[in-house]
Amino acid sequence: MVFAQSCTLIYCIISALISLRSVESYFVGITYVESAVAKGAVCLDGSPPAYHLSPGFGSGVNNWLVQIEGGGWCNNVTTCLARKNTRLGSSKAMVKQLAFSGIFSNKQNANPDFYNWNKVKVRYCDGSSFTGDVERVDPATNLHYRGARVFQAVMDDLLAKGMNKAQNALLSGCSAGGLTSILHCDKFRALVPAGARIRCLSDAGFFINAKDITGAEHIKAFYDDVVTTHGSSKNLPSCSSPLSSPGKCFFPQYVVPQVSTPLFILNAAYDSWQVKNILAPGVADPHGSWHDCKLDIKQCSSVQLTTMQDFRTEFLSALAASAGSSTTGLFINSCYAHCQSETQETWLRSDSPVLGDTTIAKAIGDWYFDRRPFKKIDCPYPCDKTCHNRIFEDHYEA
Numbered sequence: 203m204v205f206a207q208s209c210t211l212i213y214c215i216i217s218a219l220i221s222l223r224s225v226e227s228y229f230v231g232i233t234y235v236e237s238a239v240a241k242g243a244v245c246l247d248g249s250p251p252a253y254h255l256s257p258g259f260g261s262g263v264n265n266w267l268v269q270i271e272g273g274g275w276c277n278n279v280t281t282c283l284a285r286k287n288t289r290l291g292s293s294k295a296m297v298k299q300l301a302f303s304g305i306f307s308n309k310q311n312a313n314p315d316f317y318n319w320n321k322v323k324v325r326y327c328d329g330s331s332f333t334g335d336v337e338r339v340d341p342a343t344n345l346h347y348r349g350a351r352v353f354q355a356v357m358d359d360l361l362a363k364g365m366n367k368a369q370n371a372l373l374s375g376c377s378a379g380g381l382t383s384i385l386h387c388d389k390f391r392a393l394v395p396a397g398a399r400i401r402c403l404s405d406a407g408f409f410i411n412a413k414d415i416t417g418a419e420h421i422k423a424f425y426d427d428v429v430t431t432h433g434s435s436k437n438l439p440s441c442s443s444p445l446s447s448p449g450k451c452f453f454p455q456y457v458v459p460q461v462s463t464p465l466f467i468l469n470a471a472y473d474s475w476q477v478k479n480i481l482a483p484g485v486a487d488p489h490g491s492w493h494d495c496k497l498d499i500k501q502c503s504s505v506q507l508t509t510m511q512d513f514r515t516e517f518l519s520a521l522a523a524s525a526g527s528s529t530t531g532l533f534i535n536s537c538y539a540h541c542q543s544e545t546q547e548t549w550l551r552s553d554s555p556v557l558g559d560t561t562i563a564k565a566i567g568d569w570y571f572d573r574r575p576f577k578k579i580d581c582p583y584p585c586d587k588t589c590h591n592r593i594f595e596d597h598y599e600a
């Protein structure tokens with residue numbers, strides 16, 4: 203980089219930082235799927251669904267990365283009403299420009315395998331990981347539970363925009379979107395032309411059926427409510443679950459053995475969302491003794507760390523029981539993190555996390571293109587010095 207002689211040192215540093223940032227992310231405008239409204243494929247508030255599309259270029263014009271946004275779930279009328287007029291329930295409340303980076307970067311050095319693909323971020327506004335379908339709309343609340351219809355309508359729109367000619371496609375997503383990519387993986391493959399290379403990536407979407415610190419089945423009860431409220435059962439893939447409750451096929455560990463499309467599971471073994479909401483949710487910790495530990499793993503007591511090690515053991519056995527297929531990819535690091543593919547610092551940078559000397563970007567690219575399989579599980583915390591562990595603000599709510 204050449205700077206004018208008049209440029210002072212501090213100015214040079216600032217402009218270098220700005221140009222670095224612009225290499226790492228760029229903004230992509232929103233597209234509303236107005237035609238979906240007539241099909242009843244709408245957000246919680248009845249507004250049209252939306253996505254952000256960055257067109258492919260060069261050799262990537264017929265390759266499609268379809269990334270599903272995350273954002274938890276709403277499990278009953280109260281919580282669905284609470285999100286109805288937010289960006290997670292209404293396209294009217296979504297920002298019109300979204301920053302793309304990490305697996306979404308359009309720079310070859312920052313994203314070697316996917317930089318020139320068509321890149322789509324599907325906005326999340328149904329609260330059910332795109333599984334709901336209830337015909338009736340209660341006039342008192344005007345809540346629409348139509349996530350499964352939204353998924354179909356958005357895919358139809360993308361197929362019409364060229365995805366019907368896809369040669370390579372990857373359905374991806376993080377958190378509730380990572381769960382979506384598991385639950386819809388085979389459906390997605392059936393939509394895209396036969397003969398194309400179709401795969402799915404779940405980033406931080408492997409939510410396990412574990413008891414909380416009091417022994418209560420908190421996440422199971424929550425998922426039961428999600429599935430019941432949204433009428434999701436008919437849209438969930440078949441699964442072999444020991445449970446008989448409505449939410450049984452909402453758990454990846456029971457669904458993944460039946461998924462026939464190759465799937466990559468990227469997850470931290472100490473997933474920060476799962477620690478906060480499955481292992482030690484607020485209701486299970488009325489005195490807040492987990493408060494500091496949930497914000498920053500370095501603040502956990504030795505007793506809490508032991509509980510977290512047990513959680514990791516449970517996580518790994520749920521995974522082992524379900525991810526045995528030779529086409530499955532695994533990158534399970536021992537970080538306190540949640541979603542590692544969409545930020546440049548965790549996806550691919552000089553200091554980004556590695557497992558077996560391999561970055562997340564390289565592991566997923568190698569697996570996608572069959573350059574080599576990748577199935578690695580980290581040694582337990584705190585052995586991994588490459589983590590970008592999350593430290594949350596006090597007011598942060600997952």
Ligand SMILES: *[C@@H]1O[C@H](CO)[C@@H](O)[C@H](O)[C@H]1NC(C)=O
Pocket residue numbers: 277278279280281424
């Ligand atoms: C709805 O779900 C929330 C979160 O699980 C819970 O706190 C609340 O009591 C539920 N409300 C109703 C009306 O069931």
